[in-house]
Amino acid sequence: MKSRRKEFNWRPLLSLLASLVIALVIGGIFMLASGHNPLHVYVLMFKGGFVGASNIMNSLQRATPLIFTSLAVLIGFRTGTFNMGVEGQLLLGAVAAAWAGFTFKGLPAWIHLPLSILTAMAAGALWALVPAVLKFKCRVNEIITTIMGNSIATFFTAYLANYPLRENPMAAKTPRVLTTARLPRLVTYSQVNWGLFIAVFCALLFWYLFRRTTFGYRMRMVGDNALFAEYVGINPTRVAFGGMLLSGALAGLAGGVEVLGVHYRFFDPFVVGLGFNGILIGWLGKGSPIGALLAALFYGGMQNGSLMVDMTTDVPRQLSDTVLAIVVFFMAAEGLFDFFKALRRRSKTLKTTKGEVTTSA
Amino acid sequence: MLRDLLDISMIQSTIRMATPVLLAAMGAMVTSAAGIINISLEGTMLLSAFFAVVGSYFFSSVWMGLLIGVGTGMLVALLFGVFSLRFRAHIILMGIAINAFANAFTIYMLRSMFKVAGAFSDPRIVGFDQVHIPIIKDIPVLGPIVSGYAPIVYVAWLLVIVMHIFLYRTPAGVHLRAIGENEEAAESLGINVERVKLLAVLLSGLFASLAGVYLSLGHLTMFTENMSANRGFVGLAANIFGRGTPIGGALASLIFGFADALAMRLQGTGGIPSQLVLMFPSVLTIGILLMVAIKLARDVQRTKLRNVEKALSE
Numbered sequence: 167m168k169s170r171r172k173e174f175n176w177r178p179l180l181s182l183l184a185s186l187v188i189a190l191v192i193g194g195i196f197m198l199a200s201g202h203n204p205l206h207v208y209v210l211m212f213k214g215g216f217v218g219a220s221n222i223m224n225s226l227q228r229a230t231p232l233i234f235t236s237l238a239v240l241i242g243f244r245t246g247t248f249n250m251g252v253e254g255q256l257l258l259g260a261v262a263a264a265w266a267g268f269t270f271k272g273l274p275a276w277i278h279l280p281l282s283i284l285t286a287m288a289a290g291a292l293w294a295l296v297p298a299v300l301k302f303k304c305r306v307n308e309i310i311t312t313i314m315g316n317s318i319a320t321f322f323t324a325y326l327a328n329y330p331l332r333e334n335p336m337a338a339k340t341p342r343v344l345t346t347a348r349l350p351r352l353v354t355y356s357q358v359n360w361g362l363f364i365a366v367f368c369a370l371l372f373w374y375l376f377r378r379t380t381f382g383y384r385m386r387m388v389g390d391n392a393l394f395a396e397y398v399g400i401n402p403t404r405v406a407f408g409g410m411l412l413s414g415a416l417a418g419l420a421g422g423v424e425v426l427g428v429h430y431r432f433f434d435p436f437v438v439g440l441g442f443n444g445i446l447i448g449w450l451g452k453g454s455p456i457g458a459l460l461a462a463l464f465y466g467g468m469q470n471g472s473l474m475v476d477m478t479t480d481v482p483r484q485l486s487d488t489v490l491a492i493v494v495f496f497m498a499a500e501g502l503f504d505f506f507k508a509l510r511r512r513s514k515t516l517k518t519t520k521g522e523v524t525t526s527a
Numbered sequence: 528m529l530r531d532l533l534d535i536s537m538i539q540s541t542i543r544m545a546t547p548v549l550l551a552a553m554g555a556m557v558t559s560a561a562g563i564i565n566i567s568l569e570g571t572m573l574l575s576a577f578f579a580v581v582g583s584y585f586f587s588s589v590w591m592g593l594l595i596g597v598g599t600g601m602l603v604a605l606l607f608g609v610f611s612l613r614f615r616a617h618i619i620l621m622g623i624a625i626n627a628f629a630n631a632f633t634i635y636m637l638r639s640m641f642k643v644a645g646a647f648s649d650p651r652i653v654g655f656d657q658v659h660i661p662i663i664k665d666i667p668v669l670g671p672i673v674s675g676y677a678p679i680v681y682v683a684w685l686l687v688i689v690m691h692i693f694l695y696r697t698p699a700g701v702h703l704r705a706i707g708e709n710e711e712a713a714e715s716l717g718i719n720v721e722r723v724k725l726l727a728v729l730l731s732g733l734f735a736s737l738a739g740v741y742l743s744l745g746h747l748t749m750f751t752e753n754m755s756a757n758r759g760f761v762g763l764a765a766n767i768f769g770r771g772t773p774i775g776g777a778l779a780s781l782i783f784g785f786a787d788a789l790a791m792r793l794q795g796t797g798g799i800p801s802q803l804v805l806m807f808p809s810v811l812t813i814g815i816l817l818m819v820a821i822k823l824a825r826d827v828q829r830t831k832l833r834n835v836e837k838a839l840s841e
Binding site: 196200248250296300304305306307309310311313314315317318321322324325328329442443445446449480481482484485487488490491492494495498499500501502505 | 564566610613614615616617619620621623624625627628630631632634635636638639640642756757760763764767800802803805806809810812813816817819820821823824
C-alpha cells in the first residue's frame with residue numbers, strides 16, 4: 167500500500183493538462199475565426215469562473231449537479247456499464263422531487279426534505295431499472311436503450327409539467343416546493359446550497375467505499391475483469407445491476423438537488439446537458455471519485471466563466487461545452503502520447519544512426 | 528381511423544423520415560460488420576447537417592452544401608478512425624465525445640456565425656430540388672409514392688442494393704465480414720485489418736454525413752439545434768433489428784420511419800398531448816431491441832438443445 171502511494175501516477179494528470187491546452191488552442195482558433203481575441207476571452211472566462219466571491223459561489227452551484235452526474239457515470243464505468251441515461255434519470259428525479267416537495271404538506275423539514283430527496287433518488291433508480299433489466303435479463307445493449315430512455319424521459323416530464331402537474335395556464339411549471347422541502351442556501355447572493363455538501367459527501371463516500379470496503383472492491387473487480395470476479399465467487403451480474411441502480415439514484419439525486427436547492431420547481435424545458443456533461447466529466451476523473459469531484463468543480467468554474475463571457479461579449483456560452491468535448495476526445499486517445507513518444511524516439515535513433523554513418527564515412 | 532392514417536402522404540412521409548435512419552443504419556452496418564461500435568454517427572450527422580447549411584448559404588449552391596457537409600462528415604470519421612484504431616482511444620468514449628462536441632459546437636457556431644439561437648433558415652440557403660421521374664410520376668398512386676423526393680432519398684435506397692453486393696460479392700466486403708467475425712484469423716490470412724477497418728469507418732462517415740445533409744437540405748432547408756434527434760442511435764437499432772444485413776436494415780428503417788411519420792401526424796390531431804405522442808418512436812425502438820434480444824436468446828438456446836440432442840444420439 168505504502169509503495170503504491172509513493173509512486174504517484176502522473177500520466178493521467180499530464181495527459182489531462184496536455185489535452186486541455188490542445189482544446190483551448192482549438193477553441194481559440196474558433197474564436198479567432200469569429201473575430202474575437204481568444205486570450206481576452208479566456209482571461210474573462212477564468213475571472214468569471216474563479217475570481218470573486220459571487221463568481222466562485224456560482225461556479226460551485228454549477229458544479230453541484232455535475233458532481234452527482236459524474237459520480238453516477240463513474241459507478242457505471244467501474245462496473246462495466248455505460249449509463250448514458252443520466253440525463254433522463256436526472257429529469258425524472260427532478261420532477262419527482264418537485265412533486266414530493268409540493269404535495270406532502272404539514273411535515274417538519276427534517277422529514278419532508280429527506281423524503282423529497284429520497285423520492286428523487288427512487289425515481290432515478292426506477293428509470294435506470296428499465297435498461298438494467300433489459301441488459302442483464304435480456305441482453306439488450308444499454309447504450310441505445312439509455313439514450314432512448316433520455317428522450318422518453320424528456321417528453322414524459324415535459325408532459326407532466328404541461329398537464330397533470332401544471333400550476334398555472336401561462337407557463338409549463340409545477341407549483342413551488344414548500345419551504346420545508348428546500349435545501350438551505352449558503353449565501354444570499356448565489357443559488358449555491360446545501361446540495362453542494364451532499365455532493366462532496368457522496369464523492370468522499372464513494373472514494374471510501376471503493377478504497378476500503380469489500381463492496382467497492384467487488385464493484386472494481388467486476389468492472390476490471392468480470393470473468394475473474396465470477397471465478398472468485400462474485401456474481402458480476404448482480405453487482406453490475408446494483409451499480410446501474412445506484413448510478414440512476416445518483417442521477418435522480420442530481421435532479422432533486424437542482425429542484426430543491428436551486429429552482430424550487432420543475433419546468434419545461436428543464437436544465438439541459440447536466441447528464442451529458444456528467445458522462446464527459448466522469449471520464450476525466452479516470453475512475454476516481456475524488457478525480458470526478460475535482461473535474462466537476464473545475465468544470466463548474468469553466469461553465470460559469472463561459473456564461474459570464476456570454477453576458478459581456480458575444481461569444482456563446484457553449485464555448486465551455488465545446489472545449490470539454492475536445493478535452494475528452496484527446497484524453498481518450500491513450501495511445502496518442504505513446505505515439506508521439508515513439509515518433510520522437512524513432513527520429514532520435516534515425517539521427518544517431520545517420521550520425522554514425524556520416525562519421526564512419 | 529386506420530384508413531385515415533394510411534394515405535399516400537403518410538407513405539411519402541414514412542419514406543422521408545426513413546431515409547436518414549436508413550443511411551445511419553448503413554453506416555452502423557458497415558462498421559459493425561468490421562466489429563466496431565460506432566456511436567459517433569449521431570454527431571457526424573449533426574455536424575454535416577450544419578456545415579451543409581453553411582456551404583449552401585455562402586455559395587448559394589446546394590452542391591457546395593453537399594460537398595462541405597460530406598467533407599465535414601468524412602473529416603470527423605477520419606479523426607474517429609485514426610484515434611480509435613491507431614491511438615487506441617476508447618471507441619465508445621470517442622463516440623460520446625464526438626456527439627457532445629457536435630451538439631455544443633453547432634449551437635456555438637449557430638450563435639457566433641449567424642447570430643441566432645435555436646434554428647437558422649434563410650432564403651439564401653439552397654435546398655435540393657425534387658426529382659420527378661418521367662413517365663413514373665404520372666402513374667396514379669405509384670407516381671407520388673416513388674417520384675418527387677430529394678436525390679439523396681434515391682441514393683439511400685439504391686445504396687441498400689450496392690451495400691448488399693459490396694458485402695457479399697466483393698473481396699473488400701468479404702474481408703470486412705471476416706474481420707468482424709474473427710479478427711485474428713483474418714489477420715493471419717494476410718488481410719490488413721487496420722486499413723479495412725478505417726475504410727469501414729470512412730464509409731460510415733460518408734453515409735452519416737449524407738443523412739445529415741438530407742436533414743438540413745433535403746426536405747426542409749434549415750438547421751435546428753440537435754436536428755439529428757437521436758436518429759444516429761435509431762440507425763444503430765435499425766441495424767441490429769435488420770441483423771446486420773442491408774436489406775434487413777432497410778426494412779427496419781421503414782418501420783422506424785413509419786413510427787416517426789405516425790408521431791408527426793398524430794401530433795397535429797390534438798387528441799393526445801404531443802409530448803406523449805413524441806415518446807412513441809423511442810418506446811418502439813426499445814421494444815424492438817427487446818424483441819430481437821429475446822429471439823436471439825431463443826435461437827441460442829435452440830442450437831444448444833440441438834447440439835445436446837446430437838451428442839445424445841451419437
